[in-house]
Amino acid sequence: MTAYILRRLLYAIPIALGVSIVCFALVYIAPGDPLQTILPEDASAETIEMVKKAYGFDKPIPVQYAIWLGKVLTGDFGLSIATGRAVTDDLFKALGNTMLLATGAVVVAFSLAFVMGLVAGYHAGGPIDRGVTGIAVIGVSIPNYWLGIVMVIIFAVELNVLPATGMGPRGSDTFNFWEWDHFRHLLMPLVTLSMIPIGIITRTTRAAVAEVLNQDFVETLRAKGLSEFEILLHVVKNAMPQVLAVMGLQFGYLMGGSILVETIFTWPGTGFLLNKAILTRDLPVLQGTILILAMIFVATNLVIDLLQTMVDPRLKRS
């Protein structure tokens, strides 16, 4: 198993490199010269030449990549074109906010979806199952940016019980766990973001539970005289690794996929940062944010894989 773990770790390296190449290339698939975004439109030929040198654009592309990668590895993502600040500063602050949102959404989704999936899987084929499956379908079909708007309309505009946007009063951008108002701001983005994971985790749990229940060992447990509750415990134990893996995966997705929800609620996370970068064509911010989010996704996958290997006795042997 140690060999497998090491191999899996080694295997993540080329993937991470590939991801960095894609992110590096983003600047080059942008229309026009990458310099255009930096330079004023009426820049003189000399200025262009100078800036080119300063940014290393005069070197061959592989060399540029190597230089860029070296900087990235030391945490230098360049300067934001819009604000002039280091990308790293804004990025890591935003990252914390997104992580809070994603973690919360996954936890909420898991607690709801696991129960629903368990009940549906236990009563597979029955009316409860159909009801839950319907909810799950809506969960994965609903455009969450629309759901966010609908929630704003209901709770902020019509009922006026929750704040429509932001993270806290006075445009706060750091979450304070001791302030109730921050939680009120968190509520709607959290629920909105948890819709897709609710759908997916419910489906997974339902399928896993129904499958485990169909296995012969459950029949044996019944024959041994175990109560239905005890049997359910066995079933949960068997279905859990698969469900947790999907949950972990969803966390990765939410980290990188919260852009729409964050935009609606102006939640000061990476998604909001990305949106701003797109609107202002701030390529360094775009590049850095996407690189970090993709790396988090790669790392999440890696961790899930390794945990699964350690938990699953069948995988352990090989």
Add this chain to the structure above:
Amino acid sequence: MANITMSPADAAAVQGAPSVRVRSYWQNVGYRLRYDYLTLFFGAMVILIILSAIFAPLLAPMDPYQSSLINRLKPIGYKDFLLGTDELGRDILSRMLYGGRISLTMGIVPVLIATIVGGSLGIVAGFVGGRTNMIIMRTVDVFYAFPSILLAVAISGAMGGGIVNGMLSLTLVFIPPLCRVAETATSQVRNLDFVEAARATGARTLSIIRVHILGNVLGPILVYSSSMVSVSILLASGLSFLGLGVTPPEPDWGLMLNTLRQAIYINPVVCAIPGVAILITSICFNLVSDGLRSAMDVRL
């Protein structure tokens, strides 16, 4: 010699076989679908949605681009505006019908292209194996390492907005998963003896893929790509919502949702309408895909 072949048991094998009506796999799928009323219903809905988009010019009561300063943000049922008007006073119903054309195109076309490109790549990788497989699949893994919306946003964010860029980025999002599905299905089939037997006849690779592989992997690939349509519609509208897909004044569900968002305090109900179209379309495609999956008996 005949008496050697025709032992009594053989004769029974010849004569005793009941005359059954033989159905091909696809006929079977069709047969199962015919009695799956839920899927049929949602399939009909999908067709209806597509038709209403195609015939938008005939169905739309008004010009979707015709703005009017005095009729801005009117509620549902105001004068002739069945679903009200938007922030420029344009008829929302007409814009929704026209918007379906762009939203559906942006949702379906990338999946179609990705199915062909990703499917072919996956089949080749799965069938040829070895180094070819490694090169294709490792490249795919890199793109797979991005959450789908992030990759779409990254590519169209860098390339700039517009329908073509949006569709291009969505295509790139869907190629990797389809390639994986095709590769898995193909490498499973490839190791079965009938492929070996086909090779033993001296058949060439392309002939084997066309005759023996394709029929066996098309099911899983189609089921998977059908399930991607709903995702693609959501992503496409999402891109437009972010201002990356469709550019104004083109009508598109996601873009409409975005521009109407500024009016939630004035006319909240109208603001939510374009989202309903996205939701219904996405649910219909999802359920049709689920029905297809069970009819084709595919486990993904």
Add this chain to the structure above:
Amino acid sequence: MTVTENTRPSQTLNAVDRKDARDRGGDRQPMLIARELKKHFPITGGVLNRTIGHVRAVDGVSFTVMKGETLGVVGESGCGKSTLARLLMHLIVPDSGDLIFDGDAVGENDGLSVRDMRRLMQMVFQDSYSSLNPRMPVEDSISYGKKVHGASEQEAKEAARELLTKVGLDPNLFGPRYPHELSGGQKQRVNIARALVLEPRVVILDEAVSALDKSVEAQVLNLLRYLKQHFNLTYVFISHDLNVVQYVSDRVLVMYLGEVVEIGPVDEIYARPKHPYTQALLASRLSMDPDDRIEEPPLVGDPPNPINPPSGCRFRTRCKFAEKICEIERPVLGEWLSSEAHVTACHMFVPRSGHSMANEAGKPEAAATVPAAAMAGED
């Protein structure tokens, strides 16, 4: 009829009684000569997935197949029988070794191309289910090979229907069916038809009847016997079932861990097995006579790991006659080219080999009787 009967009708039919237009070398020239065929599969492992060893699936196998005969190939599962079949068909490319088909070297520039060879040699697979395309009517599965070699749709269909009749299936009833609508025996008949559609001269039957019920097995064996005579075929019959092999074969080849340990005429092998492994295999057959039961297993333990086989003679770790020489030197098969020869790769049968039981004449002292008795457990 039972397969344990000791009459072997195939021997009465094995003479090449009609001249095949494609025949080149005449009756005396072997249909197939395999010389030193070798295939090692790499095993990868470790952190970097590097090759850390090789499975010596087929390790220097040589034999001949005469025209019109049935060569039985026996051995425990995992001894390389199926790999050998795929090597003969070039479905797996051998690492080394030659294959000569009726005088033509296969796959060499001036010889027979692999594609042409595959018209002349076909194979029936063990798993009757996975060897038919589930999405294709069986008729099309049969006619496919014909189309590959340029026949028109109509010709191919005709050929398929004719063959279905030949294998005892009504083409109108069974032709349009899908594999899942056929029984195991019917599927195997289809597989046989598929192999015959290219009008091959040699058919390799890789455990072709092993998965079938005994009664169905007997029917299919009868069918194979009929087809062999009708189409003037040569069979390579691979099986782990010693009784079936005895029933169908003219000569028998015994494999152990990727090597040939003994080859010879079927009566010779079954009546006077030379190699201790062959003796043990034969002794392990179940007897119908209750007084003749085996009380001790003639062979104990699993075969050694083919990744790291024992030095010298590969059977020595399970052989009760193993001596020093068996560890040091790999025994060779001897004169395998001749079709009448009964040869074995055992030091006991090599004069002055250094084995205590080998004598000048190359006959082990009393080995033919003592081991057999010991193996059978009659103390």
